[in-house]
Amino acid sequence: xxxxxxxxxxxxxxxxxxxxxxxxxxxxxxxxxxxxxxxxxxxxxxxxxxxxxxxxxxxxxxxxxxxxxxxxxxxxxxxxxxxxxxxxxxxxxxxxxxxxxxxxxxxxxxxxxxxxxxxxxxxxxxxxxxxxxxxxxxxxxxxxxxxxxxxxxxxxxxxxxxxxxxxxxxxxxxxxxxxxxxxxxxxxxxxxxxxxxxxxxxxxxxxxxxxxxxxxxxxxxxxxxxxxxxxxxxxxxxxxxxxxxxxxxx
Amino acid sequence: xxxxxxxxxxxxxxxxxxxxxxxxxxxxxxxxxxxxxxxxxxxxxxxxxxxxxxxxxxxxxxxxxxxxxxxxxxxxxxxxxxxxxxxxxxxxxxxxxxxxxxxxxxxxxxxxxxxxxxxxxxxxxxxxxxxxxxxxxxxxxxxxxxxxxxxxxxxxxxxxxxx
Numbered sequence: 050x051x052x053x054x055x056x057x058x059x060x061x062x063x064x065x066x067x068x069x070x071x072x073x074x075x076x077x078x079x080x081x082x083x084x085x086x087x088x089x090x091x092x093x094x095x096x097x098x099x100x101x102x103x104x105x106x107x108x109x110x111x112x113x114x115x116x117x118x119x120x121x122x123x124x125x126x127x128x129x130x131x132x133x134x135x136x137x138x139x140x141x142x143x144x145x146x147x148x149x150x151x152x153x154x155x156x157x158x159x160x161x162x163x164x165x166x167x168x169x170x171x172x173x174x175x176x177x178x179x180x181x182x183x184x185x186x187x188x189x190x191x192x193x194x195x196x197x198x199x200x201x202x203x204x205x206x207x208x209x210x211x212x213x214x215x216x217x218x219x220x221x222x223x224x225x226x227x228x229x230x231x232x233x234x235x236x237x238x239x240x241x242x243x244x245x246x247x248x249x250x251x252x253x254x255x256x257x258x259x260x261x262x263x264x265x266x267x268x269x270x271x272x273x274x275x276x277x278x279x280x281x282x283x284x285x286x287x288x289x290x291x292x293x294x295x296x297x298x299x
Numbered sequence: 300x301x302x303x304x305x306x307x308x309x310x311x312x313x314x315x316x317x318x319x320x321x322x323x324x325x326x327x328x329x330x331x332x333x334x335x336x337x338x339x340x341x342x343x344x345x346x347x348x349x350x351x352x353x354x355x356x357x358x359x360x361x362x363x364x365x366x367x368x369x370x371x372x373x374x375x376x377x378x379x380x381x382x383x384x385x386x387x388x389x390x391x392x393x394x395x396x397x398x399x400x401x402x403x404x405x406x407x408x409x410x411x412x413x414x415x416x417x418x419x420x421x422x423x424x425x426x427x428x429x430x431x432x433x434x435x436x437x438x439x440x441x442x443x444x445x446x447x448x449x450x451x452x453x454x455x456x457x458x459x460x461x462x
Contacts, residue, residue: 051314051316052314052316055313055314056313057313057314057357057359059359079357082355082356082360083337083352083355086337086354086355086356086357087336090336090354101359103360127349150337151340151426152350152407152408152411152422152423152426153350153351153352153404153407153426154337154352156346156349156351156407157351157355157356235425236421236422236425237425237426
């Protein structure tokens with residue numbers, strides 16, 4: 050339960066981080082570390098290089114932009130949870146952040162890290178998808194905007210290239226009504242299934258390899274969730290139906 | 300990095316976890332190691348005043364920051380920290396393995412919510428596991444800690460609660 054050996058890099062600017070990511074083979078970005086460090090401890094991840102961006106200055110802002118809220122790569126989930134801007138512009142994001150693990154984890158974990166990690170059962174990717182948000186990816190080659198519906202490509206997989214840093218996420222203002230509902234075995238656990246409502250839009254998490262958009266009138270259409278010790282596929286489908294009904298009852 | 304107010308140099312090996320650095324290199328074995336993947340909460344310490352998992356941080360990442368472990372709460376035989384005093388009064392421990400982590404989480408909780416509601420107490424300790432399942436007395440201790448922290452002369456002698 051100790052990380053395997055790696056070469057450690059601690060850049061102090063975005064340019065330096067991008068140049069490292071562009072030149073190193075098999076490098077992984079370390080931000081909050083609340084998903085990556087467990088993977089290292091379990092040795093499920095064995096990157097040759099760790100690029101720790103925590104020394105990069107001015108990358109922890111939360112600010113209003115284009116009718117939404119932008120959250121930079123080092124903004125901790127706890128800061129987003131407490132942010133007056135997030136509460137006013139995108140209260141759905143605030144509510145979702147409260148469901149991510151526990152406060153002690155959120156003191157360190159980042160919103161952008163959660164998006165880049167792309168756990169299919171995590172809340173924030175589904176919120177970004179339901180809202181139609183986007184992320185800004187930067188690299189030595191330049192910067193590009195990736196819409197949420199093109200970001201998540203598989204279990205723990207995104208369309209980010211290996212030399213790109215997810216520098217900022219942009220969440221549009223949450224339309225009303227909004228809701229995020231999930232079912233988990235214990236407080237703070239990953240959800241067995243969850244739903245995000247943003248106005249008329251519905252996104253599901255925990256029931257497919259990525260978060261998915263769904264039709265609120267027939268939310269389980271085409272879904273084939275996996276089963277495990279905690280929930281059968283049928284139970285997950287049941288949860289999607291019940292949670293969708295609750296989310297759209299408002 | 301500063302640990303409990305004392306300057307220390309970071310370990311040479313970047314893969315050294317903060318939890319292992321505290322225990323093995325600095326001899327601060329009050330920080331316990333349970334699951335080593337962020338679930339049990341036993342290794343919780345304060346980083347610049349906010350509780351974090353020391354098993355989910357590389358020690359080199361603490362360079363330039365202040366770390367507080369359970370040893371730093373009441374130094375050199377001084378009066379117990381109000382959270383420690385409350386755990387003592389309320390018998391909020393059985394085997395004691397999870398206790399340092401609970402104490403550090405509760406210090407963070409009370410910094411955020413000095414007068415926590417029942418729900419805030421539950422959420423504040425939800426990230427720590429007590430395998431003795433002594434949660435009822437731990438909940439009482441959190442409320443007692445909030446009372447003790449609100450006293451004007453906190454930590455002066457035994458105070459109330461012992462009478």
